[in-house]
């Protein structure tokens with residue numbers, strides 16, 4: 411442990427085995443201190459920026475059948491929906507009036523929706539709301555839309571870029587190992603395919619991010635395999651992914667069930683992520699799935715968080731969203747942080763990270 415601490419304090423990158431030992435052996439205070447050491451290479455130790463955002467779930471029709479999902483319906487099941495462009499615009503306007511500056515979209519693998527459908531929708535959004543930032547899709551939805559449209563990832567990304575798409579975020583990643591995907595999400599994608607799609611997105615000039623979800627039945631080895639491949643991808647792409655965000659699994663109303671992990675387990679993992687992912691500038695903590703407990707993630711290396719106004723996907727599985735987001739900001743203040751409202755980030759072309 412002493413050697414691992416010395417490496418981190420000297421600004422060296424730790425290995426997967428060292429991250430394993432750290433997670434298993436270090437107490438929370440040590441993890442916090444080491445994660446803060448890495449955080450301060452990028453930000454002041456007390457940095458806590460945030461933005462107000464909403465996720466619009468434009469369709470719940472999906473054919474992927476992930477066992478951890480409480481949101482989707484198969485195409486011919488009762489209770490399916492697909493929002494029209496006018497309905498999407500109405501929701502954007504609603505959240506804009508509530509103060510959102512970032513609107514994200516997340517839906518299922520809906521076989522009716524081709525790349526051209528998304529391109530027309532995104533064109534309309536950008537034409538109507540030039541002052542808002544959109545996270546137009548996730549990598550997972552992009553992959554399915556390309557497949558169903560019989561379009562390569564490169565061509566699909568160019569088509570969306572030409573329609574004004576600024577972001578295809580790394581959502582839908584959960585745990586990026588093929589063993590996890592085989593157990594829970596066979597119909598979604600293979601891991602190598604996911605990274606091929608994300609590479610095409612970056613190559614087209616569209617911004618992207620990295621995400622993860624923990625608390626299913628994944629092993630520590632699977633979690634670390636996710637981080638290791640992600641760190642290598644980030645290095646191979648000039649550190650272009652803008653941020654890393656880790657959510658926690660919500661176990662209600664789905665096939666998988668189970669128990670939610672504790673907030674303390676989340677904080678420990680977040681600290682390991684901050685230390686291990688030393689080629690990421692921003693590590694974000696998840697108010698959406700951890701509520702005010704997420705703000706303790708700021709002590710564990712995170713520098714930023716969203717205050718969400720809506721997300722039906724996580725709410726279907728048991729997440730709760732504060733009626734008044736100012737209570738979240740008050741909770742951060744009680745921990746000694748001065749939450750600072752930020753503008754949405756621009757995509758990273760390439761980041762050189764000083765050690």
Ligand code: SF4
Nearest residue numbers: 472474475476479518
């Ligand atoms: S997690 Fe996404 S891809 Fe999987 S079933 Fe739910 S909506 Fe479909």
